[in-house]
Amino acid sequence: MEPYQIWQYQTETHSIILGNAKIPALDDNEILVQNKAIGINPVDWKFIKANPLNWPNGHVPGVDGAGVIVHVGSKVDTSLIGRRVAYHGSLNRHGSYAEYTVLNAERVMTLPESLSFELAAALPCPMLTAWQAFEKIPLTRQREVLVVGFGAVNNLLSQFLLDAGYIVDVVSASLSEDRAQKLGIRQVYREQSQIDMKYFAIFDAVSGENAAHLVPLLRANGHIVCIQDRIAKPIDPPFTRTISYHEIALGALHDFGDKQDWHALMQNGEALLERITKSDVEISEPITFNFGHMPESLTHSEFTKLKTVITLS
Template sequence: MQPYPIWGYHPQSRSVSLTSAARPTLAPDEVLVQNRVIGINPVDWKFIQANPLHWQQNHVPGVDGAGVIIALGSEVDPQWLGRRVAYHGALKRQGSFAECTPVKVSRLMTLPERLSFEKAAALPCPMLTAWQAFEKIPHRPCLTVLLTGFGAVNHLLAQLLIKAGFTVDVLSTSLKEDKAATLNIRHVYRQLSQITMNYFAIFDAVSGQHAAALVPLLKANGHIICIQDRIPKPIDPPFTRTISYHEIALGALHDFGDSRDWEALMHQGEMLLEQVAMGSLVGSAPVIFEFSQLPEALKHSERTKQKTLVSLNRN
């Protein structure tokens, strides 16, 4: 079989370069996705730079992609062949920075027909992360929550919370007032010192240290949700405000989630993709690079924090 192009990892230089690989042998429960568009996420360039998993030469990075299934493992229902899908892959496995990617069939989301590959590829990591964060707190309409940082995850999370009846404030230096108004965000703070009220829940997308500094802004029995990093130990003494501490790590589900966890998450993901297709849930506007420009796309994502995609230009 013909080899196909990949962006292979180089451990010594901690970079990727364009090369080729043989078509992989699929496990019985896997499919081969021919990627149409690849999603770039901060986890991609962070792991390329740090290599915490000790990737070997020509490991394929990348967690998000959208494309068409072109081959099936021996135990996969033939009806999957040709299906349009999106996926969030495991960092330990061969990833999306390639023309083709092997993915477990249980970890695929089928795309609505009217949803483009561009919109779909921008969503798996931020959308599923936003959903996990959304599920961490009791849903009590009319309560007020704070989001800190306003990247792709909190852009989607704000919409989920507002639809559920929460009042949402945001602490961000980048969110524009007109955009906030469009999303029905009540108030945008530019500095932490401007905040004078207490919140039922705070969703922090900055760092564990930043999240820890926000805990005093919580009401009794409040919730702090760390989307980046975690708070290693409680801030308050025991039996005082009884704050609940939460951490989000979508990738951890690949190691610790069971089949029911993945079935539930993919079902919810498909429902959210349907909302995006209908226009009732809106993702961040992406910047799109060509496949040959993938290193530039990684640099753009790191420099600007904008949602970034890579297109393989297939009809």
């Protein structure tokens, strides 16, 4: 196979440049996906700017993608070749900013035929993160929950909660009353200082510090779910309100999840993709750029906060 194009990380400039690579040999349980679309997430441009994992020169960023399986390792069923899939990759491995990406065979979701590669590539990181957050709290008669922030993750999370029968309030400066009403959200607070009631669960997508300030708004036996950062120490004294503290880190599953964990997540992901194709979950179409305009797409994602996807012809 001819060399293929990749976007390579440059350590000195904290930027990416276009380069070439050769198809690597696959391990027994790996697959090679020919990317048809690549999702841009905030984690991508944040890590390119700060390089917290000390990526070397030449590292390929990107966690989300969608495409077609074109090769498989010796222990992978060859019937998977030709299958349309979406994936969330590890930040520690070469990622989706390339024409081809090597992945663990068990860490991909099969796409419904009617779902486009462009929309599929926009979904893994926010959709699976929202699902992990949703799964943290039990279904009980205490149904009032608060969602703080309304980006891509919390847009999906709010819909999962509403569909499960929760009463959902949101803190957001940008969510319109019309959209909130359409989704079934009960109340939109423009500022946290306006909140005048207690909740069974609060989902915070701002910061660990912000989440800590929200803990007093929980009922006894309530739940605080941190989608950004975490709360290091309990806020209440022991044996008082017995608050449960939760942290979400989808990427950590690559290092700490086993085969069973991934199987469960991918099954849930495939079920969610089916719901999206049936319009049971409302998703905005992403803004698209072509592969040669990757740097511009990162800037667009950062400064517009709109979901951005790269397409490959």
